[in-house]
């Protein structure tokens with residue numbers, strides 16, 4: 019029998035907060051309804067895409083853990099979050115092999131290179147997404163219709179594209195689906211749940227806006243998990259209510275986007291969409307609620323959080339309006355992540371009993 | 381109607397920004413009246429129980445001492461005397477272990493159990509006719525130090541520099557540390573001596589009013605005190621919100637008066653002197669009788685204690701004896717002196733209760749291997765910033781500490797304003813021992829400066 023080990027303890031002797039693992043688990047719980055809705059909306063292709071990306075992120079994580087000789091960090095679940103988030107930002111018919119590449123890049127480049135959880139500057143899911151956006155520009159903007167008949171038994175043709183092969187052109191398939199629904203009867207109705215164009219692209223390239231109510235409930239097409247703004251808000255509220263998410267971040271991102279869009283709209287309401295459309299369309303909601311708020315890569319100071327959020331909202335709308343892409347939230351968040359150290363540096367809070375800010379440039 | 385009233389009065393309760401709400405855990409002892417603890421066979425009175433120079437022994441081996449008799453004198457202004465906690469015989473002056481670890485000199489007394497332990501020492505003192513200077517001397521003679529924790533000599537605290545005018549005396553009755561209920565019980569049971577102590581302190585510092593700051597979870601104490609106030613009494617009660625660390629001197633000043641003590645400064649710079657409830661109620665008892673501080677109220681509580689309560693413990697009583705009287709027979713591994721947020725662990729049970737021990741807690745064993753204890757890197761959740769009452773950036777400080785950039789921490793991120801309240805560590809989901817890092821950083825900086 020050895021000596022009893024005397025534990026060295028220092029104050030405080032009590033502690034209360036969810037653990038990192040608990041926070042991670044709850045984020046996963048909050049993402050599951052979004053994944054489920056994506057499957058309901060896009061069918062079996064979305065399901066296998068989500069599974070593929072997840073398996074890819076988890077395996078990559080495990081591989082790097084083994085290479086580095088440290089215990090697998092699977093238990094912190096952050097790789098699963100990365101996988102889920104990444105899958106939800108991809109088009110449902112995205113070729114599986116590309117999804118696997120995206121998952122690999124997200125973990126390998128976005129996370130592990132920086133030293134693992136807590137050290138990464140950027141949201142890993144967005145790194146993965148940015149990579150495939152650059153590498154596979156066509157596939158990532160090829161959308162398939164929501165609520166296609168037979169979606170639970172039939173795969174979207176592009177899903178099983180072989181590696182390095184050009185994915186099938188979906189237009190024939192979309193025509194088939196529309197024909198199945200008898201939609202050819204009114205050819206004027208091109209933008210709705212049944213066409214292949216996302217509301218954002220439709221607005222950007224054809225000047226057609228989509229009903230805000232449809233956007234809110236997700237009766238439109240888009241990336242797997244980005245379509246229902248309402249569901250995203252609900253799932254985010256769950257996290258906020260459990261005090262596991264900082265509500266100030268999504269709130270300020272949305273505020274930033276709304277204000278910018280409102281100003282553009284007031285300046286020229288012909289060529290700019292109305293601000294509500296901006297809020298509820300595309301990846302803004304998912305980005306604001308689940309990606310901009312990923313704590314790692316966000317400032318910690320109260321004022322910093324506000325500035326960070328407003329900037330992301332602002333950049334999103336600016337990129338959508340003036341950039342070549344219909345969607346800007348991804349780059350806006352990466353930009354926000356990059357600015358975080360600077361934002362934090364200049365927004366140190368005023369310490370009790372002192373006149374000037376902490377650490378601020380002097 | 382009552383709801384409406386309480387809603388309205390809620391708005392008037394002072395508080396400070398940020399802070400945390402740990403479970404107060406006070407119900408175990410807050411209804412138990414103060415009880416006297418028996419005298420242990422052996423007493424150990426350390427010569428240094430306070431901030432400042434250790435006292436100088438006045439006794440020798442074999443000398444008979446009477447309870448209340450001075451046994452050590454103050455060594456200069458920044459020091460206080462010690463008094464015999466029991467009638468007995470001096471066994472010697474020995475190096476004994478202290479709660480902090482290193483051994484220190486203490487007067488060892490063997491208790492005469494046959495002797496009546498009445499305090500025979502002392503004499504009447506008409507404090508009302510004394511001047512402020514005389515009263516300050518008198519306070520030094522009681523050996524009083526801040527009973528709230530730091531052990532700063534009380535007479536030094538009351539001595540206000542010439543060029544500062546004090547308008548308000550604040551009495552700290554917040555007792556925001558979980559588990560502790562000594563101040564609460566004293567406000568209920570020793571209301572008269574508390575008020576007397578406050579009047580003495582008012583006379584010394586020349587303030588025109590005194591405010592007793594009490595958290596709103598102790599409304600019975602608020603009522604008890606209000607019932608004893610006279611008409612146009614300069615003393616009043618200020619109810620503040622129950623929040624940790626409301627009992628921090630500077631934050632209480634902010635909560636009650638809206639004044640902010642400058643960084644690195646003292647309360648007198650904003651016209652305030654702060655004293656603790658326990659300190660003043662003891663002074664209210666000691667000064668009129670010219671007696672010395674020989675015992676104090678200690679909360680003994682926690683899940684491991686079978687007879688929890690507030691005990692009047694003679695200073696010098698070994699921890700083991702005190703704990704056995706409270707029904708705890710285990711070892712020191714789960715022991716905390718003071719409150720769970722800022723208290724210290726005790727290295728052994730063979731150390732004495734000193735003037736600054738406000739509580740002895742036996743907490744639940746922590747499972748060091750569990751997920752609850754695992755340390756992760758900072759995930760930048762900003763909880764610590766929302767908790768820090770001084771509005772520091774513990775996250776940033778922690779990241780700098782990991783890189784050992786201790787000087788940057790002090791020069792640019794106000795490390796020295798941190799008073800180690802523990803709020804940041806308490807809320808950190810990554811279990812980063814922030815406060816411990818900050819303590820190390822401060823002591824390294826001190827050594828570098830020396």
Ligand code: SF4
Pocket residue numbers: 767768769770771772774797798799800801802803804805814815818
């Ligand atoms: S311990 Fe220091 S840094 Fe942490 S909350 Fe308290 S004052 Fe702030």
Ligand code: SF4
Pocket residue numbers: 318757758759760761762763764765774775778804807808809810811812
């Ligand atoms: S509470 Fe802990 S994890 Fe959160 S920001 Fe502060 S140090 Fe980092």
